[in-house]
Amino acid sequence: MSQNAVSLYELNSLIKAVLQADLPEMVWVRAETSDVRVNQNGHCYLEFIEKDRTGKAMLAKARGMIWANTFFLLKAYFEGATKQPFSSGLKVLVQVSIEFHEVYGLSLTVHDIDPAYTLGDQALNRAAILKQLEEDGVLYLNKELELPVPANRIAVISSPTAAGYEDFLDQLGKNLYGFVFYTKLFPAIMQGDRSESSIIAALERIYDNSDCFDAVVIIRGGGATSDLSSFDSYLLAASCAQFPLPIITGIGHERDETVLDIVAHTRAKTPTAVAEFLIDNMSETAVELENFSANIASIVTQHLQEEAVKLSVFETKNTFILKGWQREQEAFLSSAKNILTKDLQRIIRENSNGLSLLQDGLTDKSQQITKSLNDTIVRLGESLNRSTLQLIKDEDKKLEMQQKHLQLLSPENILKKGYTLTMKNGKVVKENKTLEKGDRITTVFANGKTDSIVE
Structure with a gap:
């Protein structure tokens, strides 16, 4: 049997020869565009696809290309006639030549296009879904949610083996600011017929624990646009639009935008871009907290200084009042003593016979008056001291409360929380x-x- 075997190159050469001999030079083909991209030389590379009537199962796929000089003319012709860009998701009627290369296999080279045969099933389906979501009043519900501050508890829906998931975790873990993110993976199938139900099931598991998370991230690496059709699902889009947590998507390249991207709170280009968005959000929050802490520290310091000045003035004023009152009392006692002395001398002169009795009476009276005045001075002094001590105690409590408040808001205390x-x-x-x-x-x-x- 080995004598009849042919090499792979010989087999591919035979296929090439048969195709060239039996197929016409040009063929008009109905298909849908997918994964349209233009390189730096102006050549357009794309895929042509065909699906079944349900729009889920892939029936056929072929590589296609349009050389730069042809693409320049066809693009202007097509966009001028249809008023829309030549992109993925368009139903097209193109004239192609069939090329078969021994190394690169089958490809279709486009030579002409019919603009009348335009919008494809994917775009029509997407437009119908968006219209239905808008009529249901849920199209922008998720966008109206506020992203919590800070947002570092993240529920992730992705394939656990996807390179995009690893890129996402790597970007978060190596952020320059040292921010800590807590992520929980909810595995899901991210392409194929089962992806819609798998992602919705993951959302339901997250919903049961929604208090544990700040946001939901749905990520998937790049790939052909035709592999993203599951994200143009009404059920998936409606589930995400009405989800109680903000949803951030990173499920394709910049040129790919699905219905899920449109209803999500935030759409990023790639999983890495989603991580950068979360890091930037945390950075803005950290700056705001830092400014807030500095403002509080400044206000509290100023307030403490003002209160200290008030307390010093109050103590000085009370001391001055107390000394003045003591001087007045001393002057009053001295004056009273002089008056009593003069009265005593007068009485002695006028009543020399009752000098002894009068002298004793005056002495007792003088002692009573002096004792009464001294008691009054003591009571007033004690009352003034109690008032002064109570006021100082109240002010000390205010200062202590201000200092505790300042300690709670200090940068050192914030650092202890993990920042x-x-x-x-x-x-x-x-x-x-x-x-x-x-x-x-x-x-x-x-x-x-x-x-x-x-x-």
Whole structure:
């Protein structure tokens, strides 16, 4: 049997010869465009696909290309006639030549296009779904949700083996600010007929634990546009549009936009771009917290200084009043003593016979008056001291409460919650674009510092 075997090259050469001999030079083909892209030389590469009536099962697929000089003319002709860009998801009628290469296999080279045969089943289906979602009043519901601050508890829907999922985790884990993200994977099938029900099931599991998460991320690596058809599903789009948590998508390249992207809270190009969005959101939150903390510290410090000045003035004023009152009382006692002395001398002169009795009576009277005045002075002094001590105690309590409040809002206390500060030359780094390769930076934790060099 080995004597009759042919090499692969010989087999492909035979196929090429048969195709060239039995097929016409040009053929008009009905198909749908997919994965349309233009390289830097102006050549257009795409796929032609055909699905069954349900729009789910793939019936046929072929590589296609349009050379740059032909594409320049056909693109202008097509877009001028249809008023829409030549892109993926269009039903087209194209004239092609069939090429078969021994290495690259079968491909269709486009030479002409009929603009009247335009919008494909994918685009029609997408437009119908968007219209239905808008009529149901749910098209923009998820976009109206506010992203929590901070948003670092993330539920992830992805294939556990997808490279995009690994890129997403790597980007989050290696962020320059040292932010901590808590992610939980809810595995799902991300392409094929089962992807719709698999993703909806993952959403239902997240819904049962929605209090544990700030947002939902749906990510998938790149690929052909034809592989993204499951994301143009009404049931999936409606489930995401009405989900109680913000949904962030990163399920394709920049040129691919699905119905799910349109209804989601935020659409990013790729899984890595989703991670960058979350990091930027955390960075903005950290800056706001830092500014808020600095403002509070400044306000509290100023308030403490003002209260200290008021307390000092109050103590000085009370001391001055007390000393003045004591001087007045001493002057009053001295004056009373002089008056009593003069009266006593007068009485002695006028009543020399009753001097002894009168002298005793005056002495008792003087002692009573002096004792009464001294008691009054003591009571007034004690009352004034109690008032002064109580006022000082109240002010001390206010100062203590202000100091505790300041400690709770201090940067050191915030660091103990898991946040970090990145310093360069003694200044806080607020944006990664201020860093250059070779810069020495210091990451401040609650229990110490770590020096690093930017690579």
